[in-house]
Amino acid sequence: MTRTTTVPTGSLDGDVMNGLLPPELRTAVPGPRSEALVDVLARRECPAITSRRARRAAALGAAQDDPIVWREAVGSNVWDADGNRFVDLTSGFGVALVGHRDPAVVAAARVQSERLIHAMGDAFPDETRIALLDRLVGIAPPGITHAILGLSGADAVDGAVKTAVLATGRPGVLSFGGGYHGLSLGTVPLQGYKAAFSDPFRAITNPHVRHLPYAAPLDAVREALAHGDIGLVLVEPIQGRGGIRVPPEGWLQGVSDAAHAAGALVAHDEIQCGLGRTGEVWAGAPAPDLLCVGKALAGGYPLSATLGTEAAMAAWGASQGEALHTQTFLGHPVGCAAALAVLDQMGDLPTRCAERGGRLRGSLEARGFRVQGRGLMLGVALDDTLRASRALLERGYIVLPAGMGAEVLALTPPVVLSDAQIDGFVDALVAVA
Numbered sequence: 001m002t003r004t005t006t007v008p009t010g011s012l013d014g015d016v017m018n019g020l021l022p023p024e025l026r027t028a029v030p031g032p033r034s035e036a037l038v039d040v041l042a043r044r045e046c047p048a049i050t051s052r053r054a055r056r057a058a059a060l061g062a063a064q065d066d067p068i069v070w071r072e073a074v075g076s077n078v079w080d081a082d083g084n085r086f087v088d089l090t091s092g093f094g095v096a097l098v099g100h101r102d103p104a105v106v107a108a109a110r111v112q113s114e115r116l117i118h119a120m121g122d123a124f125p126d127e128t129r130i131a132l133l134d135r136l137v138g139i140a141p142p143g144i145t146h147a148i149l150g151l152s153g154a155d156a157v158d159g160a161v162k163t164a165v166l167a168t169g170r171p172g173v174l175s176f177g178g179g180y181h182g183l184s185l186g187t188v189p190l191q192g193y194k195a196a197f198s199d200p201f202r203a204i205t206n207p208h209v210r211h212l213p214y215a216a217p218l219d220a221v222r223e224a225l226a227h228g229d230i231g232l233v234l235v236e237p238i239q240g241r242g243g244i245r246v247p248p249e250g251w252l253q254g255v256s257d258a259a260h261a262a263g264a265l266v267a268h269d270e271i272q273c274g275l276g277r278t279g280e281v282w283a284g285a286p287a288p289d290l291l292c293v294g295k296a297l298a299g300g301y302p303l304s305a306t307l308g309t310e311a312a313m314a315a316w317g318a319s320q321g322e323a324l325h326t327q328t329f330l331g332h333p334v335g336c337a338a339a340l341a342v343l344d345q346m347g348d349l350p351t352r353c354a355e356r357g358g359r360l361r362g363s364l365e366a367r368g369f370r371v372q373g374r375g376l377m378l379g380v381a382l383d384d385t386l387r388a389s390r391a392l393l394e395r396g397y398i399v400l401p402a403g404m405g406a407e408v409l410a411l412t413p414p415v416v417l418s419d420a421q422i423d424g425f426v427d428a429l430v431a432v433a
């Protein structure tokens, strides 16, 4: 497929246009332009966000650890503000599963932008939202019949929590250590990744949250559910930010049985692991009552969904004229059009993820690395992931640490990652590990 591109470096040959190139660094990393831009960011953006990476800087004994500033991306390649080219093994937090600036996503968004950018949410739906809901439910696990669209992963989890409260009449949520479900007021108390994210907001967030360790014994799950206050068990079928952790065989089934026996619903947070990334359309089984999707759904546009069974969604009742749950940008038409272009690829996307993931994993294991995860959601256990991720960035590879103790390098690359990019990355990892 032909890509139109404004890639700032190199000639427009096929590899450039498809984002299949190795890194090419022209300046130090970060370069002077990135540094200057981050200075502006540090003056203008809330200091808790990206501007200065205190944790890694402290771990490296450096005064600061500035990010590169992204300017352009295609396929697996990212260019920064200094014209340095990188290979992105994160796919931008797992979003660009089908590749950055996927041509079908770009084409769909362009056509939709020239037709209708914004409709009126619950008041006046548009055609793309209707088509998307139908397609999304069509690929959902058995029993799922309805969906609520959102814009972020946190929106999708908020939708699951509200649905469970309505369906069960119970305020409580059971979630798991290392779990990450977003940082909105509704979701922040649910995460079990870092207490510092939740602690300042305890007085204004849901106090009815219990946490158990991820993959806790089922007796402990049953005990936590025995108090009768838990309406929702929220779990990532494969944990992402918490360290790319796969629970033991049968654990999700056991959790589901325990939840249902106690009258609670089960929500699978597949925001990171869903939509084919792990080699299956859905990473978790059995089919949950509620399913949260986001990230890769719209190929880079902000869109998410809470999917639910007929019984769970019926708890919302019929619209009384003013929607009980909506937002201004509900079912954003450009996002929905982009998502349809991603779902068009769902036929062979899981197989492609399994194949690429197998190639990446095999190459890592052949060099002696310990690898966990599934498909294109892999974690490499390393002693010092903070130092390794910085050193890899300086060699042109973008990776993120994951785990409460940053114990693994998380690899969630785009499915278009090439053999040469895998080999180059593995060589670089050998050099820095």
Ligand SMILES: Cc1ncc(COP(=O)(O)O)c(C=O)c1O
Pocket (backbone or CB within 6 Å): 093, 152, 153, 154, 155, 157, 180, 181, 182, 183, 236, 240, 241, 269, 270, 271, 272, 273, 294, 295
């Ligand atoms: C499993 C999971 N759930 C929820 C979220 C929150 O998504 P968002 O940042 O889009 O709100 C994330 C984000 O990393 C995630 O990995």
